[in-house]
Amino acid sequence: MTANAACVTCGNPLTDAASGRRYCSNACRQRAYRSRTSARDESPADSALPAPLDTFVGRREELAALARLGAEHRLVSLVGPAGAGKTRLAVQYVGKRADQVWWAVLASASDVVQAIYHAVGAHPLPNRSVRDAVIAEVEQHRRPLLVLDNCEHLLADVADVVSELLACCPRLRVLVTSREPLRLAGEQVFALGELESPPVGSDVSEALRYDAVLLFRDRAVSVDRSFEIDSSNVADVVAVCRSLDGMPLAIELAARRITVLSPADVLARLGDRLALLTAGPRASDDRHRTLRAAIGWSYDLLPEPEQAACRRLAVLGVPFDLGVASAVCDVPDALDLLTSLEQKSLLVVDRVAGHTTFRQLESIRLYCRERAVEAGDVSFVADRVVDWVCSVVEPEISSFFPSPRVVLRLDRNIGLIELAVARTAEAGDWARHALTAVATAWTSTPRGPRGAPTELLHRALSQPMPSPYRSVLTVLAAMHHRIRGGWHVTKRFAQESAAIERADGGRPGTLARALEVLASAEAHTGNPALAWELFDQAVELLRASDDKLARGMLLNSYGWTLLQHGHADLAAPLVREALTLVRLMGLPHMLNPTLHTAGAIALARKSYPEAVALFRESLEVGSEHPMDQFYDLEGLALGLVGVGSDDERALSLLTAASVVRTRYDFRAEPYWQDLLEEARLVCRERITAGRLRAAESTGERMSLAQAISYALTARPVAEDDDGLISARELHVATLVAEGLTNRQIGQRLGISPHTVARHVTHARTKLGLRSRAQLAVWAGRHTP
Structure with missing residues (x-):
């Protein structure tokens, strides 16, 4: 204490002899204690720890991880999108603590310091600020925890107060719930995502091992005691949970519709989920009574450039990369926009094989798309997508084959190509329509073969376009018919492409491709000598390449x-x-x-x-x-x-x-x-x-x-008299090792679960194994 320090109760100066003390006498100390007790008793309801009336479902791993993080760090921010269950998880977490806990609800607050002041039960100090009073109260406790709930609209103020409290109160720990982090030094961000949903085709027992389905069942039973998940509705319940991205609020609102709708009916109406999911409990705050309000709270907090980005990205309807986002948002580089939206829990980042893509949760996307329609962004986005597709395709059309990097990029954005094809056809922009058709011909998906549909190719070729575009499109049409055995049509298209290239000149890659396709057509229509000559010409064209x-x-x-x-x-x-x-x-x-x-x-x-x-x-x-x-x-x-x-x-x-x-x-x-x-x-x-x-x-x-x-699955294994299992039994054993059930194995192989069980039994008998687990271990050791 300095020489001019004052008693925190009466304000009288403290002498040097009282250095290190806060009170001038025991009487002042007792008055301070009574004042603190009274302040706690009269504090607003918001300062009390919420007492949920519903059950806490799932999130065991998240709860344990949050507990570990909270034990090791003084500032933890629990962040996630609207309806992820941040507040509910925080309640469950602090409910397990034996130390002093204060809970400050900031959703409706405008003054962070006053909200914390009331939450901790602080009392005024003479000639001292409200912050000083809060610090004085916090310092009275050995291991205090302050929870600041719903901070996203007051982030700057919260960050300022929290940084001061942590600096002045070394024993204090703070847990923040928000849709984005505070971005303070030492802050540990705990991102809360969706509940895990079961795979398509799960049976009842498997589906009930997943938190999303358990939550749906729990909330449905709370409004209809007769509801149960059985073989007749499990597929629909799983589909509802997956369609809602496993988000707890959306699942809860959907489950409450069970009083009047079956799971199949709920699923059928999810295309208009913002109108459907409106039946939240009356005691809930406005943001949690409808899905639209929950998402709207986040959207309304965004600055205009980020709102525009959310709207435009929602029009895409498919995952996108940074380049696509930059084109759609009409900025040179959308990195900062995407980073901000991801931190505000409005984008999900996916990383596969070293490639990063972004997507919006479907409920957020549908809300933002509504805003895009209102703002007139839909046509703008479609035109930017066309620009992007054409910018990727056009530099490659003079090549023998597009670079693998370009093909891979188009494959990853095939949904955007479909949008570009439709937009250019609708606008009668036939030159760029040709480029979108080329993009389609270069792509493939796991569900379909590489190449454009016949109708698309022929429709595009019926329209006027620059000769380089027509040349590449005709050679692609030739390749399209080649794989379908239409050799005479293949020959006609390849000849047209070769004629254009010979007339224009300067594109040896395209000419070589036309000659290659034409050569294979000549070989299969009775003129192999000409075919070898054409192949040789194509090889010569690429010799210097x-x-x-x-x-x-x-x-x-x-x-x-x-x-x-x-x-x-x-x-x-x-x-x-x-x-x-x-x-x-x-x-x-x-x-x-x-x-x-x-x-x-x-x-x-x-x-x-x-x-x-x-x-x-x-x-x-x-x-x-x-x-x-x-x-x-x-x-x-x-x-x-x-x-x-x-x-x-x-x-x-x-x-x-x-x-x-x-x-x-x-x-x-x-x-x-x-x-x-x-x-x-x-x-x-x-x-x-x-x-x-x-x-x-x-x-x-x-x-x-x-x-x-x-x-x-394995290298061929012959079935012989030495007891080796058959190839089918080995394949089944390998799938057992992957943890699949008999039903899942049957679905994968196209056989019944009973047949799978028979294969499992035969394999165990031949190998002398006593259990399914032993078979799984054996398969893991004997298959590559």
């Missing part, structure tokens, strides 16, 4: 065409060079077509083990574009038939690939089709009737992704 990928793809096409016409020995060196070039590029996902041709050459030479290895590698490296892999399934099946090790697996793979070909009208070249038919005949001769039909049925019911998983 540094584009190793283009040269590798051209040589692979040349080798594949030679192979189909009986020239395996001539094809082999071309394909070896192609493999070397593509491997040098360090692009494993681009190896797929070249590995396939190399495998086909191995088949022609009857080097079946080599063929199996090559097709397996092709399946592995091509996983980024699984729709391109039906050829590899067929090649692997042909290799297995040649080895003679697993005819049932081979027939299943052949059948699965055939389903894909039929669905997308992909016709095999005559050479390849003859090999496939011969392999099927061999399988039918070797496999007994019952097993034959089972193998075909398995192939028919598997998706392409499931067939690829089945093909790569």
Whole structure:
């Protein structure tokens, strides 16, 4: 204490002898104690710890993690989007503490210091500020915790007060709930996200292991005691929870509709969820009584540039990267905008394979899209998306093949390409419509094959456009018809592209591509001599190019065409060079077509083990574009038939690939089709009737992704008299090791849970294992 220090009760000066003391006498100390006690008794209700009337569901891991963080750090900010349950988790956390806890509700406050003053039960001090009074009260406790709830609208003031309190009160800990952090030194941010939702297809027992479903059931039962989750409604409940992004407030509001709507009805109405989810408890504050109000509170706090960004990004309806966001928000670099919105819990960041994308939770997106419609942003965003797509595509149209970086970027934004296609067609902007059609032809998704629909290509080609655009579009149309076996149409489009390129000049990459496609068409329409000449011309055009990928793809096409016409020995060196070039590029996902041709050459030479290895590698490296892999399934099946090790697996793979070909009208070249038919005949001769039909049925019911998983589960294992399990039993065992239930395994393989159980039992019996867990351990050790 300094010489002029005063007693905090009466204000009388303290002498030097009283240095280090706060009171001039015991009487003043007792009066201060009585004053503090009275202040606590008369403090507003907001200062009391909330006492929830509903049950706390889930969040056990988050609660434990928050407890650890709070024990180690003095300032923790619990942040998350509207309706994530921040306040509810904070209540549960502080309810487990035995120390002094103060709770300050700031949602309706305008003065942070006064709100904290009332919450801690401080009393006025003569000639001292309100902050000093708060500090004096806090310092009376050994391990105090101050909770500041709902701070997002007062962040600057809260940050200022909290930093001073923590500096002056070394024993104080602070927990803040907000939609964005305070950004103070030493602050630990605990981001609260969605509740975990079960995967699609979960049965009742599995679904009830997830917090989102448990919360839905709990809140539904609270309004309808007869409600239960059973086999008739579990799929709808899971779909509701997933559609609502696992956000607790939205799930609670949806569950309260169970009194008049079934889960299926709720699901059907979620397209208008902002109107549906309005039945919050009357005792709740206004922000938590409707989903619209909860999201609107966050939106209204944003400055205009961030509101505009939220609206425009909502129009996209798909995840987006920084480049797309910059174009849509009409700024050179949207990094600061996205960072701010992410910190305010209005964007979710996803990181996959080193690539960062952003997305809005669906409920937030729908709210912001409404605001976009009101502000007239929808057309503006569509035009910016068209600009972005064209800026990515146009620099690549003179290449033999677009760079893998560009293709990957388009693949990741395929939803935006669809928007751009629709916008340019609607506006009659046919030149840029052609570029959006090109973008579509360059992309693929896990659900569909690479390439544009026939109608889109033909419609685009019927409109006027610059000659470079028409050239690339006609060669893409030629490639489109080539894979469908339409050789005469392929030839016509390729000839048109080659004529444009020869007339314009200056685009050797596009001309080489047109000649390559035309050469393959000539080879299959009875003029192989001309085909070899055209291939040679294309190779010469790329000889001086540094584009190793283009040269590798051209040589692979040349080798594949030679192979189909009986020239395996001539094809082999071309394909070896192609493999070397593509491997040098360090692009494993681009190896797929070249590995396939190399495998086909191995088949022609009857080097079946080599063929199996090559097709397996092709399946592995091509996983980024699984729709391109039906050829590899067929090649692997042909290799297995040649080895003679697993005819049932081979027939299943052949059948699965055939389903894909039929669905997308992909016709095999005559050479390849003859090999496939011969392999099927061999399988039918070797496999007994019952097993034959089972193998075909398995192939028919598997998706392409499931067939690829089945093909790569393990290297072929022959069933023999030594007790080795069959390939199907090994595959089932591997899925058991992944933790899948019999029902999930059955769905993946297209068989019944009863059949799965039989495979599990047979595998255990053959291997001498006593439990399912032992089988899982065995599979983990014996599969790659």
